[in-house]
Amino acid sequence: MAEPAARGHLKIILGYAAGVGKTYKMLEEAHELKRQGVDVVVGYFEPHGRKDTIGRLEGMEVIPRRRIEYRGVTFEEMDTDAILRRNPQSCAVDEFAHTNVPGSERGKRWEDVQVLLAAGIDVITTMNVQHLESLNDQVWQFSGVRVRERIPDWVVQQADEVVLVDLPPDALLNRLKRGAVYSPEKARIAAQNFFQESTLGALRELALRQTAHEVEGRYIAQEAEPAPRPDLRSTGAPQAPAVETYDRILIAITADPPSAALIRRGKRVADYLHADCFVAFVHSRGDLADLPAEDRKAVENHLNFARSLRIETRILEGEDVAQTLVGFARLNRITQIFLARPRRPSRLALLRPSLVQQVVRLARDMQVTVVAERHRAAAAAAPAPGLNGSQI
């Protein structure tokens, strides 16, 4: 048995849509553990009225849910405290991406799971690939659905194991038709959203690639210690960009909304290249106090978002945005600057170069990546009402 201080082992069962069999697989693994003599409980289970899955619950100890009143309605959430008191060796927790009702101790179920792991309890959990933060824009682009329940990539990277539950879309659509996934009304709505063959195919491909990426990340981490890397500096002599033994990426944000997509894209590229990643905002003074309230809120949101993805952020002081950025980049051996593509080239652009043009001209010694906004596929249907993030 593990020492009490050791962190629990996290296993994620990854799928690409409701009904592929994640919960079933989770319960099967719980039964297998029980057969091996492990003290295992079900911490949270979402039946969705699926008979096969509910049947797998037989013989398992289920920790009763906690009831929470919110605006006169009673909600049921996982009772993390009760699980901690029960202190099993292993716990099955459905729907890792779930957002708890306001009034819960923690905002997200994945945060509850962190508490269980910290207490030394092993966790088996389930999620769909579209809940991954870094894939949010891509998923929206081909499905038209903005998934609201998202998990930062680092949470998944920290899992000890990620296992894919694969099922061809045909078989999934059959399950949907048979009524094995949703009630008839919900199935009809679902068929207009995620449950189109092309969308399911795209999600499935993402899930396969993501699992491959997670597998690779784990064996590479086992293979080599990463080289020590310098911290960010604000003063000192400029340095030449690092020789490309490793990349250092600087994401330059503004108050504009595309900054969120820019941060996701930059972070995703950084993750795949095993690169360092930083976010910077340039302003004439070192804080945001004199920005118009709306802009300040937007910038703060972007910076908080970056920090939630575990990216180091900086507010840089400077009058000239492009020069400040490039100077900071040289100082810190940045190899790549990420910028958002200007939304629409104005007539003024002919007279006054855009920030992108200025940075491209100044930073002739490093790479500048101009990230374009992604647009929706014309063929994708508008999302029908009635389905939210937790149900996809």
Added chain:
Amino acid sequence: MAQNLVLRPERPDPDELLRKVMAEEARERRGKLKVFLGYASGVGKSLRMLDEGRRRKERNGEDVVVGATQLESTTDVRALLERLEVIPLRYVEGVPVMDIDAILQRKPQVCLVDGLAHDNPLSCRHRHRWEEVDELLDNGISVIASVNLQYIEEQHDKVAQIRGRSVEETVPQAFLGRATEIEVVDAPPESCLGCEGPGGEADRLRREQQLAQLREIALLLAADVVDHQLERYLLEHGMEQIWSANERFLVWITPYGDAGPMLESGSRNARRFHGELIVAYVARPDLTPAERAMLDRNLKLAREAGADVHALDGEDPAETILAFARSRGATQIFAAHGSRQTWVERTLGGPVDRLIRGAEGIDVRVFPQ
């Protein structure tokens, strides 16, 4: 060798339409192939295959038989086999082979075939079991098969390198590409360690690493198959593909500068993302000998990097590259800073500025030159 870009015609070619209709009809008569792909023995491919057969029989009432199984089986597998009709293997020159004539005669709706890579003795009608499966499919019998990654011909060298040993029998990857469905049987490496014999801790770690690498290859192989299926589906349904799960890096090379660093980065990015590397240049008629030499050198580097190289024709280089990038579903374009900027370009923006301005939905990465 540089290929010329052939743009897809706007209107469908009647011959192509006819071919499509005929292919569609043939596909309807032909049985459907479903393949369970595993990355090692012990992940549970056979079990999943048999369980699917059992469900189709018991739940859907389909007429299912077992055409071939492994000789050695676990208790779980034996329990499933008892609930299914098994057509016994027959022995040719002492080698167990699938009794294809008995299956054709029995004519079930669905036939389960384990060990897709199995080879037959020379006196059999088909050398390979996958060819027998092809015959079953042609006769309207659907097949559910299972195969281990190490037997996929195109993956053979890579797998042999990781495992340190090689196999004789193989199945061409194109055969999997023709499957109606491919399903990955995924499991953490620990679950297959039991079947690989004993060894110390170091041995176990090494095995685990090997298995993780094999697992990654299997997942990416399935992703590629799914990618092609998706492309075909969108094409057949007249849907535009503006999105790709796969990163495609388009490197724009010119006769005016060394594309080495850009190509190296492109190839590293393609490797890390398991994406595609595409290289293109816009042909110019009046190159100086020095420019010609630079272009040739860049092209040589591109081919060495394993890129798909394209020569494009067009008046406006930035526009030409953009049109090509869109037709190929590129997600990123790599371009170099222009070194020869005229005053007009400094004021109005050079090709790179225009590339950025026009690159709707595509990232542009500008490289030092």
